Amino acid sequence: MTKADIVADITAKTGVDKATALIVVEAFMDSVKESMISGENVYLRGFGSFILKKRATKTARNISKNTALIVPEHNIPAFKPAKSFSTAIANKK
Secondary structure, three states: OOHHHHHHHHHHHHOOOHHHHHHHHHHHHHHHHHHHHOOOOEEEOOOEEEEEEEEOOEEEEEOOOOEEEEEOOEEEEEEEEOHHHHHHHHHOO
């Protein structure tokens, strides 16, 4: 499902025009991005959580040059679905 599909689905379910639905979807995505960039997790009860996961410092290998390099500790964004969401997907046959 793409952003355009989401906008079309919202338009069909709510009756608002596509331009308004697109503005709302993009504003939601911007809010989530801004919160995560500032280091905050985003919790949507019944849907899931957009969280930051810490990756520890590690040693990596550049196999073409046969050298080792250190990858510093960093955060990556992740999504953790709510339990009700996970069970609904698991029970789907």
